Amino acid sequence: MTLANQGHKGPADLYLYEFWKNIVDTYSRTQLSFSNDKLIALSGTARWFSTHTKSKYVAGMWEQYLECQLLWRVEPVYKNGAFLRNMPLRASFTVRPQNYVAGKGAALLFKVVDWCVELSDPANEFGLIQNGCGYVQLEVHYLKRIKLQELEPSYRVLYGWLLDDDPFLEFHPNVFLDAPKIDKGIFSEEAEIYCVPAAWEGRIDRHAQHLVCFLLKLTGAQEEHLTFRRIGLTKLSDFLEHLTQEFLLKERMTQRILIM
Secondary structure, X not given: OOHHHHOOOOOOOHHHHHHHHHHHHHHHHOOOOOOHHHHHHHHXXXXXXXXXXXXXEEOXXXXXXXXXXXXXXXXXXXXXXXXXXXXXXXXXXXXXXXXXXXXXXXXXXXXXXXXXXXXXXXXXXXXXXEEEEEEEEEEEOOOEEEEEEEOOOOOOXXXXXXXXXXXXXXXXXXXEEXXXXXXXXXXXXOOOEEEXXXXXXEOOOOOOOEEEEEEEEEEEEEOOXXXXXXXXXXXXXXXXXXXXXXXXXXXXXOEEEEEO
16 A cells, blocks of 8 residues: 555655554554553554664654654543543644645744653663653744633533733633643643644645644753643634734744753
8 A cells, every 4th residue: 555545645654654643543542451561562563663664763653754743632532512531642644745734834833853762671662761751852933821721511612721912812722631630730820831833734725724733831941941841732723713823923933942
């Protein structure tokens, strides 16, 4: 099977990365007797995958097309209209030439400069990370502080945000938080939460494009770089939220940050 068979345009190895994405998504949804079995299976698959792509393994992702992979999100799952749980979803690799289009300038609005992962077993690059140690250094061009809000359970939408200095006072509910039950501090008044525009999402033949943004919590500074922890993603539609899109992209200031 090739991308040409599927009608895709772009690098010929993209279908391999899409295959990896589907494997990870499937294992994420699978209920196994022992959760560690998922890690064992993925580790074995990663070994096979690395021999075919020649790409370096980066904690469940791959060095090639790493920017696109960082755009994974957690989808809320509902049952009978009520929130049930969150489901991790990997970003699609085939969206690099297709969905992250260059209709409004560069498709991706950031780039990976460097990364580091500390492994529990240095001899096994496909193994566990040492106590979650590691970082990704990004070069970003826009960084805006926001206020994240948690809504009442009776609402169909659970979370949303407002820009700190938004002249339009728009509330943005299209939010995908990574671990809201654990990240309780992100909703406090003291939390320093930032929105970082990351990519344009939408096909070239579509008029409306979403602006996909990282949601980051400021955790401190390391040497000359601010350090953050990723807490989720948000999307802004070109149709309903174009003013906020323009406001976020109004002042370009390139800087490097660390995601820990």
